[in-house]
Amino acid sequence: MTDRYDYVIVGGGSAGCVMAARLSEDSDARVLLIEAGRKDTNPYIHIPAGFAKMTTGPLTWGLETVPQVHANNRVIPIAQGKVLGGGSSINAQVFTRGHPIDYDRWAQDEGATGWAFKDIQSYFLKAEGNSILSGEWHGTDGPLAVSNLPSPHPLSRRFVQACQEFGMSYNPDFNRIDQAGTSIYQTTSRNGRRCSTARGYLKPVLHRKNLTVITSSLVRRILVENGRATGVVTDDMTYIAEREVILCAGGLGSAKTLMLSGIGPADHLRSVGVEVVHDLPGVGTGIQDHFVVDIVCRLKDGVRTMNRYDKPWWMVVAGLEWLLFSSGPASSNVAEGGAFWYSSNSAPAPDLQFHFLPGVGAEAGVEGLSSGVGATLNSYFTRPQSRGTLRLASTDPRDKPLLDPNYLAERVDVDGAIESVRVSREIMRQHAFADILEVETAPGPNCLTAKDLEAYVRQNGRTGYHPVGSCRMGSDDHAVVDPDLRVRGIEGLRVCDSSVMPSIVGSNTNAPTVMIAEKAADLVRGNRPSH
Numbered sequence: 001m002t003d004r005y006d007y008v009i010v011g012g013g014s015a016g017c018v019m020a021a022r023l024s025e026d027s028d029a030r031v032l033l034i035e036a037g038r039k040d041t042n043p044y045i046h047i048p049a050g051f052a053k054m055t056t057g058p059l060t061w062g063l064e065t066v067p068q069v070h071a072n073n074r075v076i077p078i079a080q081g082k083v084l085g086g087g088s089s090i091n092a093q094v095f096t097r098g099h100p101i102d103y104d105r106w107a108q109d110e111g112a113t114g115w116a117f118k119d120i121q122s123y124f125l126k127a128e129g130n131s132i133l134s135g136e137w138h139g140t141d142g143p144l145a146v147s148n149l150p151s152p153h154p155l156s157r158r159f160v161q162a163c164q165e166f167g168m169s170y171n172p173d174f175n176r177i178d179q180a181g182t183s184i185y186q187t188t189s190r191n192g193r194r195c196s197t198a199r200g201y202l203k204p205v206l207h208r209k210n211l212t213v214i215t216s217s218l219v220r221r222i223l224v225e226n227g228r229a230t231g232v233v234t235d236d237m238t239y240i241a242e243r244e245v246i247l248c249a250g251g252l253g254s255a256k257t258l259m260l261s262g263i264g265p266a267d268h269l270r271s272v273g274v275e276v277v278h279d280l281p282g283v284g285t286g287i288q289d290h291f292v293v294d295i296v297c298r299l300k301d302g303v304r305t306m307n308r309y310d311k312p313w314w315m316v317v318a319g320l321e322w323l324l325f326s327s328g329p330a331s332s333n334v335a336e337g338g339a340f341w342y343s344s345n346s347a348p349a350p351d352l353q354f355h356f357l358p359g360v361g362a363e364a365g366v367e368g369l370s371s372g373v374g375a376t377l378n379s380y381f382t383r384p385q386s387r388g389t390l391r392l393a394s395t396d397p398r399d400k401p402l403l404d405p406n407y408l409a410e411r412v413d414v415d416g417a418i419e420s421v422r423v424s425r426e427i428m429r430q431h432a433f434a435d436i437l438e439v440e441t442a443p444g445p446n447c448l449t450a451k452d453l454e455a456y457v458r459q460n461g462r463t464g465y466h467p468v469g470s471c472r473m474g475s476d477d478h479a480v481v482d483p484d485l486r487v488r489g490i491e492g493l494r495v496c497d498s499s500v501m502p503s504i505v506g507s508n509t510n511a512p513t514v515m516i517a518e519k520a521a522d523l524v525r526g527n528r529p530s531h
Contacts, residue, residue, distance in 0.1 A: 001237050005032040005212070007524070008232055008241040009248055010219045010257060012037075013086020014510055015497035015517035016248035017197035018127075021143070021204075022521035023246075024211040031211050032239055033202075034232070036218040037082035040198045045089045048189050048333045049306070054090040055363050055465075059083045063252065063400055070386075070408035071458050078289070078403065078463040080250055084215055085198030087250070088510055091465065092335040092355070093187040093194055095146045097124055097175045098505030098512055099349045102383075110502035111474035113483045115519075123518040124175075124511070129200070131190060137176045143204070144188055144514055145195035151328070152184045152336050155305065155358035155375055159337035160184060162430035163354075166423070168339060174507070180350045182339040188510070189333065192326030197514060220397050222247070222261040222493065224277050229493035244492050244524060247471075248517070251498040251509075255284040255390050255470035256401050258480075263490060272392045278489050282478035283471060284390040288504040289405045290353075290380040290464025293417050293457050294366050295424045296442040298374045303436050305373045306334060306359030334359070335378075339427075340506075343381060343419045351506060352420045354379045354427070366462070374441070377424045380464050381416025382506035390470050405467065408458065417457045418450065466509040471499040484523050496520035 009019050012035030020033040042059060044050030054060070060079045067073040081087040100117035107116035125139035131147040134140050163182035164170055171181025188195045205211060222245055223231045223238070231240040247254045258264055262277030264284060269276050299305065306329060321328035337356030360366075360374040388406030393399045408414050421443070428437065439445065443456040471480040471487075479488065481500050487493040498513040505512050 002240060003032075003237060004240040004242060005030040006241070006243040007031045007246060008239050009033045009246045010222075010232055011035065011086070011247065011249035011253060011497070012084045012198070012202070012213065012215070013081060013248060013250050013497070014088040014197050014513045015520070017085060017202040018514055018517035019246055019248055019496055019521055020211060020213065021201040022518070023524060024205060024208050026525070027208075027210055029210060029243075033211070033213045034217050034219055034234065034239070035084050035213070035215045037084060037215065039215050040084040040089050040196065042083070045083070045085070045196065046193050046199075047330050048093060048187065048192070048194050049330045051090065051092045052334050052363070055079045059090055061253075061400070063403060066402055066404045068405070068407050070406070071461060074459070076407075076462055078405075078467065079465055080252060080467075084202070085196035087465070087513075088188065088196040089194070089198060091510055093189055093333045094335060094338065094355070094508045095175070095186045095188050095511055096507035097515070098507040099179050100177060101349050102503075102505040106473075106502045111476055111479060111483070112502050113475070115473070115483065120515055120519060123515045127511075127514045127518050130186070132186070133173055137173070143200040144197065144511075145190035145200055146186050146188055147190050148186055149184055149333065149336060150192065150331060153306065153329075153332060153358040155303075156184060156336035156356055158432045159356040159377070159427070162427050162432035163339045165430040165432055166427050168341060174338065174340060179340045179506075180342070182337070184336055185333070185338040187333045189331075192331035218397055219257060220260065222257065222263070224261065224263070224490060227278075227489070228491040241492065244494060246520075246524065247493065247495045248497045251467040252390055252401065252403065252470060254495050254497055254499040256392065258283050258471065258487070258495075259392050260395070260397050263487065268391055273395050274392065280480060280487070280489060282480045285387070285478065286469040286472045287388040287390060287405055287467055288384055288386070288469050289407070289467045290382065290504065291384060291407045291413065291417060291461045292378045292380045292464045293421050293461045294376055294378040294442065295421060295428065295440060296360055296374055296376050297428050297433075297440050298438045299436050300438050301373070303373050305375060306332070306357070307361070307373060341423060343416050349506065351382050351416065352379060352423060353382050353507065354420075354424065377428060379420035379424050381413055381420055383504065384413040384416070385410040386413050387469070405463070407461065414454060414457065417461060418453045421453055421457060466504065468498045468501040468504050468509060471495045473500040473502050485520050494520065494524065
């Protein structure tokens with residue numbers, strides 16, 4: 001069977017929902033959005049604290065890396081959303097955009113003309129619906145709701161105080177030119193409920209007659225005829241795109257879909273039995289991710305943490321408070337406390353980021369405590385230099401790809417991770433925690449030397465859930481898309497998601513992904529705002 005649309009959008013994640021909402025503003029454009037995952041009906045999606053329940057399970061793709069050579073050959077799980085809203089439906093909702101130097105680097109050094117901060121700032125503001133902050137750095141009317149947590153956990157407040165005792169300034173806004181400092185993170189939520197792009201962008205426009213949304217449908221490949229993308233094939237349908245196919249399958253999924261369609265490194269495609277349609281060597285290369293390292297501290301008996309709500313009775317109490325009043329512990333994003341700091345005096349901008357969790361065991365791959373109550377502080381070097389690859393395991397789109405982020409391949413990344421752990425330990429040793437901290441259990445009191453810290457980093461680091469760059473934007477021969485996000489050598493095909501980032505930004509990546517989609521929608525429609 002065949003159906004026809006003007007635009008066929010592959011992937012209903014953070015970027016895809018934005019693209020569907022924006023392109024369908026033109027009532028003459030027939031827009032189709034295809035998502036491999038299910039609808040966003042799981043209640044954990046809409047409860048902010050539900051993040052702790054979704055780093056594994058049916059709302060993710062179940063991906064994991066190949067053994068990481070520089071991380072003791074460990075296989076590391078890497079959660080990517082498989083549900084309407086994608087990562088924005090399962091993430092910790094932290095709203096940070098990165099530093100202006102990240103985008104200026106894209107434009108000045110990495111071939112992404114038109115993506116300097118002055119070029120994209122308006123798209124951040126267009127997306128943002130901030131309930132507290134305003135002015136030249138913040139939007140208040142955008143679809144992506146952003147707000148302060150109504151009642152941060154007392155331990156998160158202590159964390160912010162500890163950071164100030166360490167020497168950081170209090171910074172209520174990480175999204176201005178001065179990123180350094182500490183505060184409680186703003187989150188993509190409002191009135192105690194998560195605001196994914198499915199909720200903020202897509203849900204309000206589902207009534208549009210020119211917009212069709214299909215879920216639980218996996219795109220097998222993109223159709224290419226005479227050098228032009230003409231549509232996509234699913235298990236039971238062919239959808240023709242009379243204007244463009246727009247690939248929004250995510251930081252890893254877009255590269256996989258291109259390669260399954262015969263667009264990618266020719267030798268690799270032939271080796272797994274894929275017919276080469278267009279030799280594009282950069283597809284699936286250049287992957288970067290934040291490499292997170294956690295420290296865990298046991299607190300004295302009687303200290304209340306989020307783990308209290310692991311018990312069925314307290315879970316019911318928290319759920320009722322959320323249902324009745326949209327408040328209480330269930331309205332927390334769990335990773336409440338935040339900070340940005342410097343790995344060295346020579347860093348031009350903060351290059352360490354911290355997330356404080358008033359509990360233990362919230363995320364897959366992070367060991368909790370065998371007994372007692374505790375808190376977790378994770379951190380990462382925000383601008384890693386290591387780059388990895390994604391390759392196909394077979395021609396079957398349901399097979400997981402061979403993912404190698406190549407964590408810690410570059411010495412600067414190792415040193416940055418070690419420094420982030422050192423600073424984390426110092427924060428937790430400040431006066432604000434002195435009366436409640438019993439012992440640091442990881443790395444633990446026996447981890448003393450730089451060699452000990454490096455061993456801990458290599459054995460315990462994990463994904464930051466921020467893989468980018470597999471369809472890198474640029475102007476060189478290895479770039480996958482040009483600065484207008486058009487796939488090089490194929491007409492009628494764009495990639496519009498986090499995979500196009502030329503390099504990773506120094507923050508969480510959801511807000512930048514939304515920005516990319518906002519600008520991409522204008523590029524598709526031929527709109528180029530003046531500055």
